[in-house]
Amino acid sequence: MSQQQPVKPFLEVLNGRRQNVPPVWMMRQAGRYLPEYRELRATAGSFLDLCFNPEWAAEVTLQPIRHFGFDAAIIFSDILVVPHALGRSVRFEAGEGPRLDPLDTPEQIKTLARAADFGKLEPVYEALRRVRAALDPKVTLIGFCGAPWTVATYMVAGRGTPDQAPARMLAYREPDAFAAIIDVLVENSIQYLLGQLNAGADVLQIFDTWAGVLPPREFARWSIEPTRRIVEGVRAKVPDAKIIGFPRGAGAQLPGYVEATRVDGVSIDWTAEPSLISERVQTRVAVQGNLDPLALIAGGAALDRAVDDALASYAKGRYIFNLGHGIQPETPIAHVEQMLARVRGYRG
Amino acid sequence: MSQQQPVKPFLEVLNGRRQNVPPVWMMRQAGRYLPEYRELRATAGSFLDLCFNPEWAAEVTLQPIRHFGFDAAIIFSDILVVPHALGRSVRFEAGEGPRLDPLDTPEQIKTLARAADFGKLEPVYEALRRVRAALDPKVTLIGFCGAPWTVATYMVAGRGTPDQAPARMLAYREPDAFAAIIDVLVENSIQYLLGQLNAGADVLQIFDTWAGVLPPREFARWSIEPTRRIVEGVRAKVPDAKIIGFPRGAGAQLPGYVEATRVDGVSIDWTAEPSLISERVQTRVAVQGNLDPLALIAGGAALDRAVDDALASYAKGRYIFNLGHGIQPETPIAHVEQMLARVRGYRG
Numbered sequence: 001m002s003q004q005q006p007v008k009p010f011l012e013v014l015n016g017r018r019q020n021v022p023p024v025w026m027m028r029q030a031g032r033y034l035p036e037y038r039e040l041r042a043t044a045g046s047f048l049d050l051c052f053n054p055e056w057a058a059e060v061t062l063q064p065i066r067h068f069g070f071d072a073a074i075i076f077s078d079i080l081v082v083p084h085a086l087g088r089s090v091r092f093e094a095g096e097g098p099r100l101d102p103l104d105t106p107e108q109i110k111t112l113a114r115a116a117d118f119g120k121l122e123p124v125y126e127a128l129r130r131v132r133a134a135l136d137p138k139v140t141l142i143g144f145c146g147a148p149w150t151v152a153t154y155m156v157a158g159r160g161t162p163d164q165a166p167a168r169m170l171a172y173r174e175p176d177a178f179a180a181i182i183d184v185l186v187e188n189s190i191q192y193l194l195g196q197l198n199a200g201a202d203v204l205q206i207f208d209t210w211a212g213v214l215p216p217r218e219f220a221r222w223s224i225e226p227t228r229r230i231v232e233g234v235r236a237k238v239p240d241a242k243i244i245g246f247p248r249g250a251g252a253q254l255p256g257y258v259e260a261t262r263v264d265g266v267s268i269d270w271t272a273e274p275s276l277i278s279e280r281v282q283t284r285v286a287v288q289g290n291l292d293p294l295a296l297i298a299g300g301a302a303l304d305r306a307v308d309d310a311l312a313s314y315a316k317g318r319y320i321f322n323l324g325h326g327i328q329p330e331t332p333i334a335h336v337e338q339m340l341a342r343v344r345g346y347r348g
Numbered sequence: 349m350s351q352q353q354p355v356k357p358f359l360e361v362l363n364g365r366r367q368n369v370p371p372v373w374m375m376r377q378a379g380r381y382l383p384e385y386r387e388l389r390a391t392a393g394s395f396l397d398l399c400f401n402p403e404w405a406a407e408v409t410l411q412p413i414r415h416f417g418f419d420a421a422i423i424f425s426d427i428l429v430v431p432h433a434l435g436r437s438v439r440f441e442a443g444e445g446p447r448l449d450p451l452d453t454p455e456q457i458k459t460l461a462r463a464a465d466f467g468k469l470e471p472v473y474e475a476l477r478r479v480r481a482a483l484d485p486k487v488t489l490i491g492f493c494g495a496p497w498t499v500a501t502y503m504v505a506g507r508g509t510p511d512q513a514p515a516r517m518l519a520y521r522e523p524d525a526f527a528a529i530i531d532v533l534v535e536n537s538i539q540y541l542l543g544q545l546n547a548g549a550d551v552l553q554i555f556d557t558w559a560g561v562l563p564p565r566e567f568a569r570w571s572i573e574p575t576r577r578i579v580e581g582v583r584a585k586v587p588d589a590k591i592i593g594f595p596r597g598a599g600a601q602l603p604g605y606v607e608a609t610r611v612d613g614v615s616i617d618w619t620a621e622p623s624l625i626s627e628r629v630q631t632r633v634a635v636q637g638n639l640d641p642l643a644l645i646a647g648g649a650a651l652d653r654a655v656d657d658a659l660a661s662y663a664k665g666r667y668i669f670n671l672g673h674g675i676q677p678e679t680p681i682a683h684v685e686q687m688l689a690r691v692r693g694y695r696g
Contacts, residue, residue, distance in 0.1 A: 172646035215618045215640050217657055251599025252621035270563045273600035292563050298520035309565055
C-alpha cells in the first residue's frame with residue numbers, strides 16, 4: 001500500500017479542482033486583531049525584528065491557523081524585505097507605515113545594487129522551514145513578494161502616498177531610470193520566490209497593492225509585464241510552481257492581467273464586478289477574495305450579506321474565500337468566527 | 349430668414365452627434381494652476397467667500413475660457429454647498445481640504461434639516477446668470493452637484509479620509525440612518541440642479557468622486573440608485589435636461605451605472621479599460637475623459653502619448669476630451685497648451 005499525501009484543499013483549487021466548501025484564509029491573518037499576536041508583538045522589538053526572527057515569525061504565522069483552522073498559512077514577512085536586502089534603508093515606525101530613503105532621480109537610481117544580499121533573507125527561509133515542519137499537512141503554506149511596481153512606489157517616494165504619485169511621475173518623466181528599478185526588482189524577486197519554494201512554500205503570491213492607480217499603457221508596462229517576467233522566471237526553474245497575483249484595483253483590466261501574466265490564481269478586491277470576474281477571469285484561473293474588510297468589522301446582518309454575496313458570485317467556480325484586502329486591527333474575533341461558520345456551512 | 353442658434357459642439361456630442369474634433373474642457377479648469385486665478389484668489393477671502401460672491405465666481409469661471417478657448421465652462425463652486433445650505437458647518441482650511449461637523453450617529457442624523465435654505469445658493473444661480481450673459485454662445489455652460497454618496501461621505505466623516513471608511517461603516521451598521529442622509533441629498537440636489545438649469549446651465553454633471561470604494565451591492569444602492577433618482581427628478585421638470593455622471597473608480601461597474609441611471613454622458617477616470625468603455629459604455633452614452641493629470645504635469649513625450657491614447661481609444665465615438673480627474677495646481681500652462689494643440693489637431 002502506497003502512502004498518500006493528505007489533500008490540501010487550497011492547492012486543489014489552484015490545480016483545477018473546485019472544492020464544495022471553499023478553502024479560506026485572510027490577508028494579514030497574522031496581525032493585531034489577534035490577542036496572541038499583540039502579546040508577542042509587544043515583546044518583539046521592531047516590526048522588522050519580528051519579520052527576521054525565525055522563531056517569532058514562525059510562531060505568528062501559525063497563530064491564526066491554530067486559532068481558526070484556516071486552509072492556508074502565509075509566512076509572516078513584508079514586501080519591503082526585498083529593498084532591505086538590496087541595501088536600502090527600510091524602517092517601520094509605530095502607526096506610520098514604512099519609511100525608506102527616497103530613490104527618485106536617475107543619478108540615485110544608478111547607485112541601486114543589482115543583486116540583493118540574500119543572506120539577509122535567510123531568516124525568512126528559516127521561518128518557512130519551521131512553519132512547514134509544524135504545519136498540518138492539509139494546510140497550504142504561502143510565500144510571497146511585492147510586485148515590482150508596488151515595491152518601487154515605496155522605494156521612489158520613501159513612503160506610502162495617496163495614489164503613489166511620485167512613482168507615477170518618475171515613470172512618466174524618466175521611464176528608463178524607472179525601468180532600471182523594476183528590472184532589479186524582477187530579477188531579485190524571482191530569486192527570492194525560488195528561495196521560498198525551496199524552503200517549503202507550496203504557493204507564491206505576488207502583491208501589487210498599487211496596480212489600480214495606473215492607466216492602461218502603464219498598467220501593461222509596470223504591473224503586467226514585470227509580473228509576467230517573474231512568473232516566467234520562477235517557472236523556468238520550477239515548472240509547476242503555483243502563483244497567485246493580486247493587482248489590487250485592476251477593475252476591468254483583470255482579464256488582460258490574467259491572460260498575460262499566466263498566474264494560476266488571482267486575488268480580487270471588494271470592488272470587483274461579479275459578472276466580469278465569473279465570465280472572464282474565473283473561466284481561466286482560480287479566484288480568491290473578496291469580502292470588504294469593513295463588513296468584517298461591522299459584523300451582524302451586513303457581514304452575513306457580504307459573505308453570501310461573495311459565495312453566490314464565485315463559489316460555483318474555482319474559489320478560495322478571502323478578504324478583498326488585509327484584515328484591520330479593530331476587527332472583532334467573533335466576526336471572524338461568524339464569517340468562517342458561514343463559509344464552512346456553504347453547500348453549493 | 350430665421351435666426352439660428354450657434355452650435356455648441358459639446359452639447360452636440362451629448363445630443364448624439366459625434367464631432368470630428370472632440371470638444372475639450374478640464375475638470376477644475378478654474379483653479380490654482382492659472383496665474384489670473386491665483387491673483388483673484390489672494391484677495392477673495394475664504395474659498396466659500398469666493399464661491400458665494402457672484403462677481404468673483406463668474407470671473408474665475410470665465411478665466412480658463414478666455415485663456416484657452418475651452419468648449420465648456422463649469423460654474424465655480426463646490427459639491428459641499430448643498431450641506432452648507434442644509435445648515436451644516438462647512439469650512440475649507442488652506443491646504444487641508446474640507447472640514448465639517450461629523451454626522452455619524454442615528455441621533456445626530458435625525459437632526460438633519462430635510463430642506464435646504466436655497467437662499468444660500470442664490471449667489472451660485474446669480475454667478476451662472478452672469479457667466480451665461482458673458483459667454484460665447486458656442487461654449488456650453490455646466491452646472492453641477494456632488495452625488496449623494498460622495499457628499500454623504502464628507503458629511504459623515506467631517507473630512508476626506510482614505511477610502512471614506514467612516515461612511516462605508518455607517519452604511520453597514522446603520523443603513524436606515526444612512527439612507528435618511530441620502531434621501532435628503534437626493535431631494536435637495538434635484539432642486540439645486542433645477543435651479544442651476546433655470547439660471548442658465550446647459551448641462552449638469554453629478555460628481556461621485558468616491559463611488560469607486562463601494563462593493564457591488566453598496567455601489568448599486570448608494571451610488572447608482574440615488575443618481576438615478578436625481579436624473580429622474582430633474583427630468584420630471586425638464587424632460588430634455590442633459591446630465592453627465594462621474595462615478596470615479598467604478599471600473600467594470602460602469603456599464604451597469606450608465607444603464608440604470610439613464611445619464612446622457614459619463615466621465616471616466618484615467619484607469620478606465622478602453623475596450624470596456626468603447627464596447628459597453630460609449631455605445632450607449634457620450635464619454636468624457638480621461639487624461640491622467642500627472643501626464644499633464646509631466647508634459648513632453650509622455651503627455652503626447654497619453655493624449656494620443658485617449659484619442660485613439662475614444663475619439664471614434666461620441667467623445668468629449670477631458671482629464672480623468674481635476675487638474676493639479678503645479679501643472680504648467682505650457683503643458684495645457686501642448687495638450688490642446690494635440691486634441692485640436694486630431695483628424696479621425
